[in-house]
Amino acid sequence: MHALIKGFQHVFCSDSHRASHRRLAHRLALAVLSIAALVATSPYARADGDPPSLDPRANALGGGGITFSAGSAGLGINPSLMQYTTGKGDFMSSAYLLHTRIDAPVSGPYTHDSSSVYSPVGDFAAAWRLSPKLVVGIGLQPVTGAGANFHLAGGSQERAIFVVMEADAGVSYAVTKKLSIGAAYRPSYFSGNITQLAPGSFFRAVEARTDFLGAVVGIQYTPEPKTHLAVVYRTRITAKLDGTVTTPGGFFHGTSQYASPDKISLGIDHHFLYDRLLLASQGEILLYGALPGTTYETVTTPMGTLSTPLVANDKNIYHIKVGAEFWVVPKLVAVRAGVYYGPNENNPAYVTSYAPYLGHTTAPTAGLGFRHGKMDIGASVNWQIRGGATVASTANGYPGKYSQGGVIAGAGVLYHF
Numbered sequence: 001m002h003a004l005i006k007g008f009q010h011v012f013c014s015d016s017h018r019a020s021h022r023r024l025a026h027r028l029a030l031a032v033l034s035i036a037a038l039v040a041t042s043p044y045a046r047a048d049g050d051p052p053s054l055d056p057r058a059n060a061l062g063g064g065g066i067t068f069s070a071g072s073a074g075l076g077i078n079p080s081l082m083q084y085t086t087g088k089g090d091f092m093s094s095a096y097l098l099h100t101r102i103d104a105p106v107s108g109p110y111t112h113d114s115s116s117v118y119s120p121v122g123d124f125a126a127a128w129r130l131s132p133k134l135v136v137g138i139g140l141q142p143v144t145g146a147g148a149n150f151h152l153a154g155g156s157q158e159r160a161i162f163v164v165m166e167a168d169a170g171v172s173y174a175v176t177k178k179l180s181i182g183a184a185y186r187p188s189y190f191s192g193n194i195t196q197l198a199p200g201s202f203f204r205a206v207e208a209r210t211d212f213l214g215a216v217v218g219i220q221y222t223p224e225p226k227t228h229l230a231v232v233y234r235t236r237i238t239a240k241l242d243g244t245v246t247t248p249g250g251f252f253h254g255t256s257q258y259a260s261p262d263k264i265s266l267g268i269d270h271h272f273l274y275d276r277l278l279l280a281s282q283g284e285i286l287l288y289g290a291l292p293g294t295t296y297e298t299v300t301t302p303m304g305t306l307s308t309p310l311v312a313n314d315k316n317i318y319h320i321k322v323g324a325e326f327w328v329v330p331k332l333v334a335v336r337a338g339v340y341y342g343p344n345e346n347n348p349a350y351v352t353s354y355a356p357y358l359g360h361t362t363a364p365t366a367g368l369g370f371r372h373g374k375m376d377i378g379a380s381v382n383w384q385i386r387g388g389a390t391v392a393s394t395a396n397g398y399p400g401k402y403s404q405g406g407v408i409a410g411a412g413v414l415y416h417f
Contacts, residue, residue: 061323
């Protein structure tokens with residue numbers, strides 16, 4: 001989308017406008033790419049490429065869950081875990097509020113501009129047992145809100161609003177009493193609007209839409225009743241973004257690409273103290289280095305079709321997620337806590353104000369669990385400790401301090417029928 005904005009600048013902006021807004025419009029264009037990743041992830045793990053885990057139990061235990069998120073709660077995490085639904089099946093519903101704070105030099109070199117936004121996130125999933133060995137499930141996760149909202153000096157504003165809709169359809173099969181396998185298909189839809197306003201006549205509105213498809217496969221193995229092992233593979237997601245830019249000069253079409261990496265996750269958990277204490281750990285490798293380091297954007301203008309490269313050169317990274325659960329009142333009340341840790345994939349030479357993560361991210365988590373009859377009720381909160389770094393030079397923005405922090409908090413219920 002850089003070419004999309006850049007071409008409009010040359011066609012529709014005066015020399016004075018071109019000089020004063022060149023860098024800001026450049027970042028606005030890059031947002032069409034980065035926002036697809038930004039809005040579809042939790043505040044502590046943008047690099048994950050996944051929506052946040054909305055199983056309250058998994059979110060409270062460090063954001064993991066590939067060994068213990070049973071039933072429909074495991075549909076998007078490790079579909080093989082649907083095998084552990086009880087009775088005929090179950091239904092999960094949860095609601096969360098995501099808050100993200102971004103600090104970046106948007107209005108000039110080494111300035112301190114801030115964005116603070118709130119986004120509601122929901123999750124609905126259900127699993128049905130068709131036979132003693134076969135369970136199927138479906139799910140829907142809507143996300144909507146503001147990816148960023150910078151209020152700048154002089155009345156200028158730069159904001160991004162989005163809607164993401166991810167669906168899941170999966171199946172789990174018990175190969176033996178100790179081994180289950182599962183797979184889920186993940187069609188998704190993204191729509192975003194990025195608006196740049198300035199006093200006077202300057203105005204830009206970029207709209208982008210895309211559909212993208214992915215899949216996740218998982219295996220869960222129980223070597224002995226109190227220990228669970230799991231491995232999960234999530235496929236790379238690639239998509240073509242179609243965008244439209246609105247200016248005082250008219251409407252124009254452009255395209256670009258977006259990709260999230262392949263991800264391999266390994267997990268283990270163990271129950272202690274007659275099942276009152278659960279300790280779980282999970283490690284992940286995200287193959288960002290296997291993605292193309294350069295993508296291309298095209299724009300159709302009165303001068304013809306332009307094509308411009310956008311360089312990212314991200315690196316492979318890892319995540320570590322650990323957590324503990326203790327049932328204070330056996331089978332009634334549980335306390336939960338955990339932590340997430342991992343580096344960020346962003347190359348400092350290409351960081352943007354919409355994807356400012358740098359260095360490492362640490363996120364403590366906590367929550368409560370309650371059981372009543374056929375219901376499992378949970379609440380959780382996840383804090384990202386704000387991190388970042390000062391960048392002396394970036395091709396996609398101004399030099400200065402880039403940082404981001406956030407929190408996701410909410411509750412959910414799993415009902416067994």
